[in-house]
């Protein structure tokens with residue numbers, strides 16, 4: 576249920592409504608907008624009618640059901656967009672941000688070289704996997720903690736916040752100690768134990784859409800993270816499985832405006848994992864910015880032929896620089 580407070584409600588009214596919500600076994604989630612304050616009462620759906628009684632409390636304007644199955648992620652419970660601060664970077668604000676870097680951290684030299692390139696080209700954050708979810712157990716699995724240390728060093732060198740994947744609930748503490756954003760990969764979108772674990776973390780989460788998840792399922796996964804206490808979730812469309820075999824996945828470009836309509840959370844697009852071929856990354860990146868993506872995630876490698884993972888979709892530095900230049904004019908049109 577959503578409890579909408581009167582415009583002139585006092586702080587003590589707000590406090591007593593929150594106390595009451597908690598006393599009847601719900602979690603109170605406060606959203607203070609410019610226009611009005613909304614309190615989401617989140618918990619067992621079966622006896623939500625009890626919450627109607629809040630209509631008699633001082634300062635309460637009305638009590639309404641939240642219609643969507645996802646509550647905290649829904650636009651119904653929050654005025655305006657969520658803006659997630661990662662260091663100096665604001666995700667979901669006026670600027671379309673770019674997260675760039677190699678698929679995997681392979682060595683200090685490789686990451687440092689790429690980090691400097693993407694920084695110079697204007698990227699806002701650095702990406703790189705230290706724990707890699709590979710289809711084959713014989714493929715490069717990532718450098719593990721050594722990779723995290725290299726990422727932290729690259730942050731020191733460039734000032735770019737780092738995004739890296741967490742594959743298991745038991746690794747969350749370790750990764751949180753090094754990274755600025757915790758990435759949940761497409762293969763773990765519905766790993767609910769992992770979602771609950773990152774929900775307890777203090778760092779923002781980049782939640783990728785699984786290759787077989789609907790948008791409502793993706794939003795329910797975001798809800799798991801938020802219901803555990805972490806409101807800083809960015810969603811990421813990275814292509815889904817369809818009957819088409821000409822591409823690695825099919826980028827669901829329509830997911831962007833539809834998600835932006837359903838949720839206040841920022842939406843990022845990863846054209847690299849969607850298309851799987853470097854030469855199509857630029858047009859898809861442009862399309863993503865044009866439909867309103869709050870950011871892009873782009874794989875960049877200084878020597879893609881030698882990459883230990885995802886070389887075919889990785890942009891060489893000069894192609895990444897071109898991408899940054901070309902998306903700027905589109906971002907200027909659609910985000911102003």
Ligand code: PEP
Nearest residue numbers: 704760761762783813848
């Ligand atoms: C990645 O970003 O490194 C990755 C493995 O992506 P996805 O989970 O979308 O396949």
Ligand code: MN
Nearest residue numbers: 678874884885
């Ligand atoms: Mn990759």
